[in-house]
Amino acid sequence: MDAKKNIPLIVGISIPILMILFVAASIYLPLLFMHTKPEFNFLYVTGDYLLGSQYSVENGKLVKHEFKDDEGRWPSIMRRRGDAKLFVHDVTKNESRQISFEEAQSLDLNSNIKSPDGFEIVHGSRGGGPWPFFGFSETDYNTVYIKGHNISRKLNVQQTERHFGDFHFLGWINN
Amino acid sequence: MEKEELLQQIRSFATQKLITKEEISLAYDEGSEHSKAWSFGRKLGIAQILYYVGGAIVFLGISIFVWQTWGTHGIVTKILATLGSGVAAYIVGVLFSRDEKLQTVGSAFYFVSALVMPIGLYVVFDNAGFDAGSYGTQSLISGILFATYLVSYLVFRKDVFTLFSIIFGTWFFFSFTDFIVGGRPHFSDLKFFEYRALAAGLTYILLGYSLAQDKKALAGFLYSFGILGFLGAAFALGGWLPDRNVFWELVFPGLAFGAILSSIYLKSRSFLVFGSLYLMGYILKITHEYFTSGLGWPFALVLAGLMLIVVGYISFYLNKKYISS
Numbered sequence: 448m449d450a451k452k453n454i455p456l457i458v459g460i461s462i463p464i465l466m467i468l469f470v471a472a473s474i475y476l477p478l479l480f481m482h483t484k485p486e487f488n489f490l491y492v493t494g495d496y497l498l499g500s501q502y503s504v505e506n507g508k509l510v511k512h513e514f515k516d517d518e519g520r521w522p523s524i525m526r527r528r529g530d531a532k533l534f535v536h537d538v539t540k541n542e543s544r545q546i547s548f549e550e551a552q553s554l555d556l557n558s559n560i561k562s563p564d565g566f567e568i569v570h571g572s573r574g575g576g577p578w579p580f581f582g583f584s585e586t587d588y589n590t591v592y593i594k595g596h597n598i599s600r601k602l603n604v605q606q607t608e609r610h611f612g613d614f615h616f617l618g619w620i621n622n
Numbered sequence: 623m624e625k626e627e628l629l630q631q632i633r634s635f636a637t638q639k640l641i642t643k644e645e646i647s648l649a650y651d652e653g654s655e656h657s658k659a660w661s662f663g664r665k666l667g668i669a670q671i672l673y674y675v676g677g678a679i680v681f682l683g684i685s686i687f688v689w690q691t692w693g694t695h696g697i698v699t700k701i702l703a704t705l706g707s708g709v710a711a712y713i714v715g716v717l718f719s720r721d722e723k724l725q726t727v728g729s730a731f732y733f734v735s736a737l738v739m740p741i742g743l744y745v746v747f748d749n750a751g752f753d754a755g756s757y758g759t760q761s762l763i764s765g766i767l768f769a770t771y772l773v774s775y776l777v778f779r780k781d782v783f784t785l786f787s788i789i790f791g792t793w794f795f796f797s798f799t800d801f802i803v804g805g806r807p808h809f810s811d812l813k814f815f816e817y818r819a820l821a822a823g824l825t826y827i828l829l830g831y832s833l834a835q836d837k838k839a840l841a842g843f844l845y846s847f848g849i850l851g852f853l854g855a856a857f858a859l860g861g862w863l864p865d866r867n868v869f870w871e872l873v874f875p876g877l878a879f880g881a882i883l884s885s886i887y888l889k890s891r892s893f894l895v896f897g898s899l900y901l902m903g904y905i906l907k908i909t910h911e912y913f914t915s916g917l918g919w920p921f922a923l924v925l926a927g928l929m930l931i932v933v934g935y936i937s938f939y940l941n942k943k944y945i946s947s
């Protein structure tokens with residue numbers, strides 16, 4: 448076969464290969480040349496299943512809300528307040544450390560979605576899109592990413608169970 | 623004309639440089655194509671259709687057997703029933719294909735193997751502790767199948783392997799890109815799928831073009847799915863109010879007209895049909911989005927209807943003048 452006849456074949460085969468390379472490059476290259484690195488650690492809670500979170504940030508401080516259900520109207524999963532755990536995530540080392548409520552209360556917090564250096568904490572996607580083969584799709588919602596300045600990086604956060612919404616961001620820790 | 627007479631004539635033409643080796647070779651290939659026994663170079667007869675229907679029923683039987691007896695059989699039985707059947711069907715296909723008269727039956731067994739082997743590999747990976755539904759495992763399975771059928775094509779040169787390589791290659795492309803991306807928030811699931819469908823559609827069209835001379839039926843299949851995916855993805859990328867994408871909305875009519883005009887050059891009815899249908903869809907969409915508030919819904923409908931008639935007539939005219947003839 449002459450080269451001219453092969454051009455459509457070569458271009459056709461190259462398109463998916465180039466797209467795979469482009470997708471991989473768009474994910475990994477910005478990480479290599481990242482100019483702005485996240486600086487602010489953050490506080491989060493896991494296993495807090497109450498209707499709405501029992502923890503919130505008010506005036507820069509962590510507050511714990513009391514909840515009474517003497518009549519036992521709510522299902523047990525909603526009342527598992529004792530299982531809630533607080534963590535501080537170190538964005539530089541990408542690791543989490545569990546802390547007590549008293550320790551968390553002493554932190555100076557910023558509950559804005561975006562950190563002062565322009566990053567935010569987001570969940571992964573909920574599904575794989577309209578996948579035509581075998582009906583399989585997987586959700587990445589339990590994976591947590593730090594996103595900003597055109598990059599996103601997976602965070603090694605602690606999660607007590609594989610449960611939707613187990614992770615709750617509470618606030619950025621002011622340095 | 624006798625054979626010796628014909629050869630003498632060719633020698634004479636060659637001496638006078640009136641004919642080239644390629645022209646003789648092409649004429650030979652065109653003549654011999656009609657007698658080829660492979661399944662994608664000619665129309666399927668009743669017997670061939672029954673072979674493939676039989677193959678699909680065999681696949682169905684194996685699937686039901688696996689489903690019904692999943693909890694009662696051990697790992698070895700499950701693997702033998704699925705992957706074992708797939709490999710056995712493949713070997714039977716190879717054996718049948720060695721006899722020219724049984725080549726189509728051989729292709730039917732290859733068809734069974736291509737249907738059963740993915741299930742077999744799922745069973746293997748599932749029992750090995752992998753999450754069979756994850757994109758990582760899907761990439762492994764589709765990658766193994768893609769490599770298997772690509773190597774089979776390079777060794778046996780059967781068109782049926784080209785088809786399976788393309789199907790499993792497409793599966794690998796989608797699952798592997800999903801695996802790389804994971805759930806990264808920079809990638810919207812739907813948009814990412816649409817861009818990949820656009821790329822896959824374009825690849826199908828180009829592969830179809832490169833195969834159009836030798837493998838017309840396979841090229842037709844690739845053209846149909848290629849243009850369907852390509853225009854479908856471009857149409858979807860345009861989005862809907864309020865999340866429309868002006869770039870793709872502006873580019874789309876050019877692509878649809880391009881497909882309609884290409885149908886003449888490619889002699890492809892699927893380009894004409896899908897190009898026209900998508901153009902009609904685009905007219906309705908644009909009329910609804912932009913003209914209902916200014917012109918009013920009834921007048922916009924009249925305008926859209928007239929434009930659809932024009933597109934329909936052009937499509938009919940092009941088909942009659944350039945494609946059917």
